[in-house]
Amino acid sequence: MKTLRSYLGDRWVEGSGAPQTLVNPATEEPLAQASSDGLDLAAALAQARRKGGPALRALSFAERGALLKEMAKAIQAHRDELLDLAVANGGNTRSDAKFDVDGAIFTLQTYAEIGASLGTAKFLIDGEGLQLGRSPRFHGQHINVPRHGVAVQINAFNFPAWGLAEKAASALLAGMPVLSKPATSSAMVAHRVMEILVEKKVLPEGALSLLVGTPRDLPALLGAQDVLAFTGSGDTGMRIRALPNIIRESVRVNVETDSLNAAVLGPDAAPGGDMYETFLKDVLRDMTQKAGQKCTAIRRVLVPEAIAATVRDDLAEGLRAVRVGNPATDEVRMGPLATASQLADVREGVAKLGAEGKAVFGSAAALAGVGAPAGKGFFLSPVLMEFAKDALASAAHAREVFGPVASLLPYSGKGADAAAIVARGNGGLVSSVYSEDAAFLEEIVSGIAPYHGRLFLGHPKIEQSPGPGTVLPQLVHGGPGRAGGGEELGGVRGLAFYMQRVALEGSRPVIQKLIGAPSA
Ligand code: NAP
Numbered sequence: 001m002k003t004l005r006s007y008l009g010d011r012w013v014e015g016s017g018a019p020q021t022l023v024n025p026a027t028e029e030p031l032a033q034a035s036s037d038g039l040d041l042a043a044a045l046a047q048a049r050r051k052g053g054p055a056l057r058a059l060s061f062a063e064r065g066a067l068l069k070e071m072a073k074a075i076q077a078h079r080d081e082l083l084d085l086a087v088a089n090g091g092n093t094r095s096d097a098k099f100d101v102d103g104a105i106f107t108l109q110t111y112a113e114i115g116a117s118l119g120t121a122k123f124l125i126d127g128e129g130l131q132l133g134r135s136p137r138f139h140g141q142h143i144n145v146p147r148h149g150v151a152v153q154i155n156a157f158n159f160p161a162w163g164l165a166e167k168a169a170s171a172l173l174a175g176m177p178v179l180s181k182p183a184t185s186s187a188m189v190a191h192r193v194m195e196i197l198v199e200k201k202v203l204p205e206g207a208l209s210l211l212v213g214t215p216r217d218l219p220a221l222l223g224a225q226d227v228l229a230f231t232g233s234g235d236t237g238m239r240i241r242a243l244p245n246i247i248r249e250s251v252r253v254n255v256e257t258d259s260l261n262a263a264v265l266g267p268d269a270a271p272g273g274d275m276y277e278t279f280l281k282d283v284l285r286d287m288t289q290k291a292g293q294k295c296t297a298i299r300r301v302l303v304p305e306a307i308a309a310t311v312r313d314d315l316a317e318g319l320r321a322v323r324v325g326n327p328a329t330d331e332v333r334m335g336p337l338a339t340a341s342q343l344a345d346v347r348e349g350v351a352k353l354g355a356e357g358k359a360v361f362g363s364a365a366a367l368a369g370v371g372a373p374a375g376k377g378f379f380l381s382p383v384l385m386e387f388a389k390d391a392l393a394s395a396a397h398a399r400e401v402f403g404p405v406a407s408l409l410p411y412s413g414k415g416a417d418a419a420a421i422v423a424r425g426n427g428g429l430v431s432s433v434y435s436e437d438a439a440f441l442e443e444i445v446s447g448i449a450p451y452h453g454r455l456f457l458g459h460p461k462i463e464q465s466p467g468p469g470t471v472l473p474q475l476v477h478g479g480p481g482r483a484g485g486g487e488e489l490g491g492v493r494g495l496a497f498y499m500q501r502v503a504l505e506g507s508r509p510v511i512q513k514l515i516g517a518p519s520a
Pocket of ligand 1: 181182
């Protein structure tokens with residue numbers, strides 16, 4: 001069995017102590033083991049600050065962008081191998097695996113282009129210079145400079161390639177070295193990505209480190225110039241934010257957590273119409289892609305009560321066609337959940353929803369996966385829950401069931417009523433609306449915008465629409481409240497987290513010379 005080592009201080013190091021075993025979630029076959037016990041995390045952070053930071057800060061944005069381009073190329077060259085690993089260790093279908101690996105490549109390429117467009121500068125100029133007094137000589141200018149610490153990036157199990165790449169892209173382009181920590185259960189893809197980057201010597205020394213295994217006291221080792229970008233459960237996010245050093249040192253923390261993303265069907269989208277079909281396609285894709293283990297997946301489906309029964313029947317018909325099993329088998333459309341504990345958690349979530357509503361498709365019962373050994377694998381059928389009235393559904397607005405599970409919630413057909421229901425989710429990453437009724441759209445968008453980081457306005461004429469579940473590097477990802485209150489990506493906006501905004505105040509010619517601006 002392969003032992004996954006960590007890459008710290010520019011060398012591969014192996015933890016001591018009892019390792020954690022990584023398995024194939026479709027067959028439960030052990031694939032690899034990893035341990036972080038005994039690794040000197042403080043020394044790794046110090047080396048990244050000492051070597052990686054200065055090396056990256058010496059480069060211009062265009063040069064840092066060129067590094068990202070090389071990272072994308074290196075990953076692309078090993079794409080098939082990475083897809084195979086995602087199928088084996090992540091329970092991904094090949095299409096799920098592409099979503100992760102191609103998403104990583106695309107995000108790196110996008111940030112490489114942003115770097116090229118920022119040119120030879122090494123820091124960002126933030127807005128226009130300002131005249132501060134009566135004399136134009138008294139001048140102010142905001143700039144953003146890379147922080148001098150290390151960016152620790154902790155990722156969830158569901159996107160091992162994309163999680164590593166999307167966070168690292170922003171930090172490296174901003175000029176901060178990265179220590180990335182994938183979730184242990186699905187770490188094989190991230191580990192292989194790191195091996196590829198090390199083999200190709202893509203990055204300067206100390207620019208990228210990888211910790212495989214439990215994080216131990218990693219967040220407790222961070223100081224005032226460091227930042228921590230975390231993606232995972234709300235509980236872990238809360239624990240990290242409460243650490244004394246995080247509070248004492250004002251360590252900048254970005255948290256991306258749970259979300260009860262909603263899809264709202266407008267009253268004008270009649271069954272059989274193009275808008276209705278677009279909505280059905282998005283809900284079905286989101287429920288089953290990656291077995292629903294996407295932070296952006298649609299969890300709550302709001303439909304006008306007059307057509308709720310039709311929507312239920314149409315969704316059930318679509319779900320019936322989904323074959324669940326070992327993703328290494330050709331006809332399988334949905335793989336297993338990632339781990340035994342995820343399966344147990346989802347089952348518990350379905351039971352909570354079931355106390356208030358009823359399952360109109362699927363159940364949390366044990367399922368034999370197509371092409372999986374008898375009695376093995378963490379399989380679950382898609383589950384559609386129905387609620388007679390939204391008011392009766394409290395768990396649907398409070399409990400993220402991180403699997404192929406969605407709740408069908410009827411509403412009056414009025415935008416304000418739908419907005420009030422969506423807001424019960426207490427903040428989310430993305431919600432989607434399917435309507436062309438301008439008054440309805442205005443009402444619902446103004447009602448739910450403050451509760452989200454992104455709104456997806458579904459439309460049948462958007463060619464090859466990726467649906468609400470796809471995070472694009474050009475747009476911000478994150479959300480208030482339950483979603484963690486964080487923000488990532490969004491093109492150049494994503495760099496701000498890794499940079500310190502500083503106001504320069506003084507003589508205009510001096511400041512203009514300093515920032516390389518042409519003097520007026
Ligand atoms: P998790 O248990 O919170 O783990 C997330 C990461 O945190 C893993 O790398 C884990 O390492 C690490 N971790 C665990 N305890 C820690 C601690 N005390 N200090 C520092 N790091 C710690 O979450 P998960 O089960 O992997 O992920 C599922 C959740 O992530 C879902 O709720 C989902 O909504 C959310 N998610 C959100 C987004 C988003 O962008 N908002 C994206 C994806 C997933 P180990 O694996 O070694 O334990």
